[in-house]
Amino acid sequence: MDTNTVVLILGVLIVLGVLMLLWRGQKGSQPSTLKVSLSDLFKMDLSLSPQNRAQAEQDLRKAEQEKAPGAPPGTLPELRPTRALTRVLWIDDHPERNVHETVALENLGKLVTVATSDEAARIFLRRLDFAAIVTNLGRGGDPHAGTRFISELRDAVPAVVYTKDAHTEEADAARKAGATAICVLPHELIAALERI
Template sequence: MRDAAVLIHALTGLAWPMFAVWVVWKLLPDVRDILRKRAFSLKVGNNELTVQEFTDQIVQTTAELQQHITAQTDRPRPGQEPEPRSQRVLRRILWVDDTPANNAYQAGQLQAMGVEVVQARSTDEGLRALRRATQPFDAVISDMGRAEAGGFAPDAGLTLIRKIREAGDKTPVFVYGGSNAAARREQVAAAGGDGTTQSPTELFALLGQVGRFPKSAT
């Protein structure tokens, strides 16, 4: 029974990349058609949608799937006591990354779940957003290395975490992205961070441990 539970847990982690491959395979003809015709609308079944409407529906659908995967991942394995469910709701997230376009899809998913995503491009900009926030942020997401005022800073994520903690701010901070995310996990924890990952599914699971997404908080 335990082996089966471990297998299910492993397969859950594969669900996101498998679904992404399916989406690309399924939508590739439509994408090619849009590029070939330079069209701003396309036929889906008997309906004609704008590219924006089509994209919004994809984001909404995958956001619902991501939410389902997160809920499945958070379930305790057989023999484990369930952890108390947080009553906190994730309403606002600060995302610090010098290239926001790299995370546009994940940010869109969060927005589809009812989360307000505020983006900052540098450590200083992120710290200003935290200080000036009229409503508190429920979590912070940061990349590890990024372009800062003095050039490229490979440890910018760690610097941001340390400065947040030095200011007495206990907002959960997660480092997202980078092929060596797992190798930096101990450094992130030592700096006061709450987790690091390069997996979209794991990122949403980490956020789910902080609080519930607004559209699942009923």
């Protein structure tokens, strides 16, 4: 049976159920209630092709050449099966510096939403569900912006810091504030997000 037929049959059954409840509700003294969970009706399997992984590895190499020229190339971690799309919020006032990492994440089935300010990030967090946040440490001339934002989250969403240097006082402060990981290289970032 094709998908259109199944959807049509389900639609007719739902409409008939609603009509029957309305009719019974008019005749009886007790109100009738109908609860329909769409999440039980629809499921989605997401499978990444070898081409997605190969493209992500290519973007990862480009990012690592930009971030750490001459360093040995990192590899993607073993990826778990994905049952749903994952949304990642990336907060950085210079998102153009992370284009290859963003494309690699998209190829790995992550929906990346970019916010260039804390205010924009707060709006996204109020209106959308995120599995993780990636943030830099300094924004708009404030070297503590990332750490303050992580403190503000209070573990509501796991946060990963993506920075040039993981061995600074500010990186240590971000760890103490609740950062799940401090990453310097792109493959470390991908691995940290995969663990989350």
